[in-house]
Amino acid sequence: MNKDLTVGNPQQVLWRFCLPLFGSIIFQQIYNIADSLVAGKFIGENALAAVGNSYEITLIFLAFAFGCNMGCSVVVSRLFGAGDYGKMKTAVYTTCIFSGLLCLLLMLTGLLGSNLLLSLIRTPSEVFHDSRIYLDIYIWGLPFVFFYNIATGIFSALGDSKTPFFFLALSSLSNIGVDILFVKSFELGVAGVAWATFLCQGISCILALITVFVRLKGIHCNTGTVLFDRKLLGQIIAIAIPSTLQQSFISLGNIVIQGIINGFGSPVMAGYSAAVKLNNLVITSFTTLGNGITNFTAQNLGAGKSARIRQGFRAGIKFVWMLSLPLCMLYFFGGGFALKLFLEEPTPLAMHTGVMFLRILSPFYFIVSAKLAADGVLRGAGRMKPFLLATFTDLGLRVLLAFCFSKTAMGATGIWCAWPIGWIIAAGMSLYFYRGFTNCAKETA
Numbered sequence: 001m002n003k004d005l006t007v008g009n010p011q012q013v014l015w016r017f018c019l020p021l022f023g024s025i026i027f028q029q030i031y032n033i034a035d036s037l038v039a040g041k042f043i044g045e046n047a048l049a050a051v052g053n054s055y056e057i058t059l060i061f062l063a064f065a066f067g068c069n070m071g072c073s074v075v076v077s078r079l080f081g082a083g084d085y086g087k088m089k090t091a092v093y094t095t096c097i098f099s100g101l102l103c104l105l106l107m108l109t110g111l112l113g114s115n116l117l118l119s120l121i122r123t124p125s126e127v128f129h130d131s132r133i134y135l136d137i138y139i140w141g142l143p144f145v146f147f148y149n150i151a152t153g154i155f156s157a158l159g160d161s162k163t164p165f166f167f168l169a170l171s172s173l174s175n176i177g178v179d180i181l182f183v184k185s186f187e188l189g190v191a192g193v194a195w196a197t198f199l200c201q202g203i204s205c206i207l208a209l210i211t212v213f214v215r216l217k218g219i220h221c222n223t224g225t226v227l228f229d230r231k232l233l234g235q236i237i238a239i240a241i242p243s244t245l246q247q248s249f250i251s252l253g254n255i256v257i258q259g260i261i262n263g264f265g266s267p268v269m270a271g272y273s274a275a276v277k278l279n280n281l282v283i284t285s286f287t288t289l290g291n292g293i294t295n296f297t298a299q300n301l302g303a304g305k306s307a308r309i310r311q312g313f314r315a316g317i318k319f320v321w322m323l324s325l326p327l328c329m330l331y332f333f334g335g336g337f338a339l340k341l342f343l344e345e346p347t348p349l350a351m352h353t354g355v356m357f358l359r360i361l362s363p364f365y366f367i368v369s370a371k372l373a374a375d376g377v378l379r380g381a382g383r384m385k386p387f388l389l390a391t392f393t394d395l396g397l398r399v400l401l402a403f404c405f406s407k408t409a410m411g412a413t414g415i416w417c418a419w420p421i422g423w424i425i426a427a428g429m430s431l432y433f434y435r436g437f438t439n440c441a442k443e444t445a
Contacts, residue, residue, distance in 0.1 A: 003159025005296050006081055006303040011315035018292040018319055020161040024152075025285045027165070027172035034172070035193045036277050038179040040270075040342040047190050048342060049266050050130035052273025056258045057117050058138050059251035061106055065142075065149040067244025068099045070291070071236035073153035074298045074380060080158055081302030086223030089216055093227045095150055095236055103146045110139040121259040124266060130190040137194035144198070144205040151208035154216075156295045163211060171204035242384035246391045253395040257402050257415060264412045271353030272412075274342035275335070279361055282327050286320055286369045290376035297380025310438050313377050320369035331362035357416045364420040371427035374434035386433035394426030 005013055036055075040048035072095040079088035114135045123131050152164040175196055182192030261272050293316045300308045331338065335358035336351065343350060371390070378387040398418045405414025 004081075005159050005299040006305050006308070010296075010308050010311035011318075014292065014296050014312050014315045015319060017159065017161050017296065018289050018316070020165040021156075021288050021292050022285060022323070024161070024165045024168045025281075025288045027168040028284065028288075030172040030176070034176045034179050035197060036273060036342050038176075038183050039190060039193050040274065042180070042183050043189055043193075046127050046266060046270075047130060047193075048273055049124075049269040050127040050190055051134055051193060052269065052276070053118075053121070053123055053127060053258065053262070054131045054134040054138070055273075056121065056251065056254050057114075057135055059254065060248055061110060061139070061142055062145060062149075063247030063251050064102060064106060064244050065099075065146045066247045067240040067242075068095060068102070068146065068236075069149040069153035070243040070294070070379060071095065071238075071240030072150055073157045073291070073295060074239045074382070075232065075235050076154060076157035077295050077298035077380070078302035081299035084223070085219050085221035086225050087229075087232065089219070089221065089225045090227070090229045091232045091236065092154055092212075092216060093225075094229050094233050096147070097228055098233060098236070099146050099150055100143075103143050107139055107142050110142070111136065114139070117255075121255050122262045124262060124269075126266065127269075133189075133191050134194045137191065137198055141198040141201055144201040148201065148205040148208055151205070151212045154212050155208075156291065157298075158215070159295070159299070160215075161292070164208070167204050167208050167211075171200045174203075175200040239379070239382065239384065242388050243379070246388060249392060249395050253399045256399050260402055260406050260415060261412065265349075267347045267349040268353045268412050270343065270346070271339070271350035272357060274339050274350075275354035275357040277342065278331065278335070278338055278358060282324075282331075282362075282365055283368065283372075285323060286365075286372040289316065289320055289323075290372040290379075292316070293373055293376030294380040297377050301381060309377060309381075313373060313434065313438075316373040316376065317370060320373055321366055324365040324369050328362045328365050331358040335359060335362075353412060356413050360413075360416040361419050364423050367420075367427045368423040371423065371430045374427075374430040377434050378430070378437065381437055383433065383437055386436075387430070390426045390429040390433065393429060394422040396422075397425060398422040 003017065005017060007013075035051050036048055039051045072091065075091045076088050079085070079091060114132060118128060118131050118135070155161070155164050178196035178200060179193055182188045182196050186192060188195065262269055293312060296312045297309050300306065300312070335355050338358075339346070339351060339354040343354075371394075375387055375390070378384070398421075401418035401421055402415040405417055406412065408414055410417065
């Protein structure tokens with residue numbers, strides 16, 4: 001059901017909107033974690049390393065899907081908040097056409113260049129074949145990834161966070177069962193893990209698109225609707241490109257870091273692969289809640305209610321900090337138990353790697369969550385330059401320091417120490433830019 005985020009108590013409105021988003025995050029991560037869990041439990045440590053290794057490359061493709069999601073979501077949110085439903089529908093159609101062409105180009109690039117990408121990150125020979133199989137199947141499923149992301153962006157723009165939750169819950173739980181069926185019963189190995197994801201993503205995508213277009217058909221508008229509009233495409237791209245660059249450079253940075261990690265051998269790769277899945281659950285949670293703040297900001301700007309944005313940000317900070325506390329405690333004190341979900345009879349080095357990663361990063365979740373909440377406001381307001389500056393600072397520091405620290409006596413542990421430094425400096429920048437925007441909005445209100 002569509003929801004107007006421009007009326008009602010900002011904290012109550014934002015929390016009700018974000019709660020289903022948080023549920024969606026859990027199921028989205030179950031989707032991602034299922035592949036690693038099944039690979040590690042039923043195939044072996046090398047299979048887990050292969051899935052984790054390929055995962056870093058898949059994030060590059062996902063970055064483009066995320067950019068299309070954000071570009072469409074922000075523009076549609078503003079038009080929905082302003083009540084301009086004709087242009088809102090045109091923005092949806094324009095995004096779908098543009099994204100389809102972009103997706104086709106990325107598929108061709110990925111299928112032709114997967115060997116090169118795997119070689120660039122120094123993929124060990126014992127996991128290269130499985131990494132290639134997983135990556136190729138993932139690339140064939142890119143249309144599902146793209147259009148599902150667009151559909152969820154549209155739902156969020158219309159204030160509906162419940163529908164994506166139901167789709168993800170059904171798809172994620174199904175993925176676990178199909179993963180086990182393909183790997184344990186059909187003995188398809190890493191290919192079975194990839195085909196299970198392909199199948200479940202496809203069904204989820206098709207159902208989501210059908211629901212989106214039925215929902216749009218039910219929204220009546222007085223102005224005409226066209227299939228493609230260059231001006232709206234320009235507005236969408238103005239948000240999409242920085243969002244894509246953000247995710248792409250993060251992915252590229254992670255690939256560089258993965259290359260550094262690969263130099264320490266398969267046990268370290270496996271420990272990192274398991275731990276980073278757990279860490280990604282947290283960061284993706286904060287990012288998705290930040291996206292909720294983006295939609296809240298964009299709708300209220302479209303409706304001319306900029307005074308509500310500061311209240312929404314404060315409500316968002318409360319939400320992410322309430323989430324940070326239990327996750328920090330769980331990972332810091334119980335990280336070893338969580339890692340055993342992925343590692344069947346892990347080597348001591350793999351377990352040590354994962355535990356150290358989680359213990360070093362988890363105390364700083366309060367800081368990175370504040371950054372991502374401020375980023376949500378900046379994206380919703382279209383302030384993409386400061387948003388990118390803070391993001392690139394974080395990434396650049398993490399990559400540079402990871403390389404430098406890994407050469408010291410700390411070894412692989414030094415790589416994990418780079419994360420908090422980048423988070424702290426980038427969080428300070430994002431909060432500074434957020435404060436500058438809200439002060440400006442207050443003066444012009």
